[in-house]
Amino acid sequence: MIDFEVPIRGDVSEKNQVIFDDLKNTIGMVPNLYATMAYSDTALANYLQFQNGKTSFSTKEKEVINLVVSQINGCHYCQSAHTFLAKLNGLDEKQTHQIRLGFSNWDNKIDALVKLAKAVTESKGTSIEEELEDFYDAGYTKANLIDLILLIADKIVMNYLHNITKVPIDFPIATELEIETH
Incomplete structure (x- = not known):
């Protein structure tokens, strides 16, 4: 290596x-x-x-996307950095854990965002009809969908960079989560 x-x-x-x-x-x-x-x-x-480009998402929503994508891609650096940043933007530890696990039971709109970001990342954009419908039903728009795809791409770049380089994490280390497999 x-x-x-x-x-x-x-x-x-x-x-x-x-x-x-x-x-x-x-x-x-x-x-x-x-x-x-x-x-x-x-x-x-x-x-x-x-x-740093403009987006239709709030900073809090951006951190939601960053957290779920980083969890799916197994990037401990980005999980740590974005847990830290999410807390600065109003999320607590329990909420960051839920997001990383792929849901939110405290906000239906955030839940729809988390589930679509997770589905897009896992499926590479295929078979997302149910999550996409829930996303639109929650009040998000086609503009939000385009911005979501760009934010996922942004995070994938950093996830892959860390997964390859494994440089030291210089943020408070995010808690490892117990992920159930079915």
Whole structure:
């Protein structure tokens, strides 16, 4: 296995050094997974532009999507990062666990979002008719569906990057969940 060390500021291009400085000034750190993207001279800037694009979802809804997709893809880094961020956006520990397990019993609209995000991620967009109908019945729109697909793609990029590189998690570690298999 190839060992991926997290690059530090001096290891990356000048363009990425500027991004590192901006991240440090904005959020107080350069998350290890972002730093790992800086092995490429273009990936980090491209990714941040994509990730920070406008969406029809609230920040809380984005974290819901991030949590369920990261759980399905087995990305412990993103489960940890987005549990932390979800809590900053009004979700509690029990709610983040439910979302990662693929449901919400505290909000019907969030439940429809979680179930569709899970179905799309697991099936790669096929056989989602029931979840899609529930999504629309909950008040979401076709615009929301398009934004959901983009947010799933965003999270898959980071999930796969961590699953391949296994760089250290620099967020509070998310609780491992007992997943029932049927």
